[in-house]
Amino acid sequence: DTGVSQNPRHKITKRGQNVTFRCDPISEHNRLYWYRQTLGQGPEFLTYFQNEAQLEKSRLLSDRFSAERPKGSFSTLEIQRTEQGDSAMYLCASSLLGDVQHFGDGTRLSIL
């Protein structure tokens, strides 16, 4: 399968801990997006990269959240000092410039 790959699929952690998710986009896709989805809602945009440059960040992305795409390939999303409200599905998508976004299966974060 050469689609967008996200790891882990499910992360359970205690409140206050740090977590990191990884996204491997479709190869040759220069754009990579992160979204967050809570129950009963559509995905909400968090941030996106073009190659290694982070081009836009949502106001949803507090200073506890940081995303990187160091070599323009895979990306990581880190949440520091997790809170109950961070529980959600975190989705990654990738695309070529000017083309549709292809989504991964997501990482479900559960905060105990």
Added chain:
Amino acid sequence: AQSVSQHNHHVILSEAASLELGCNYSYGGTVNLFWYVQYPGQHLQLLLKYFSGDPLVKGIKGFEAEFIKSKFSFNLRKPSVQWSDTAEYFCAVNAGGTSYGKLTFGQGTILTVHP
């Protein structure tokens, strides 16, 4: 800021019934419009898209959508649904042009089709 509204949270139909899911967006400029589908246990998949040209767009699995600019709408239709169409459907929009970025999604419509 862009926003998308989907009219129905949950739609229940019998097989062979016709389907129309409403979607309205709020954005003053040129837009690209999308319908994504999420089957149970699977990732979001593109159903169809509108960039420009013919406002009636045909997608996969017999789905189509009509862009009505004056109504800021992009409703999804299918003349005869199947049990396999049971899924959650999301309407999405982003700013038009050749270098668009983030998608703004509606809250989703769960479609349940009874055999």
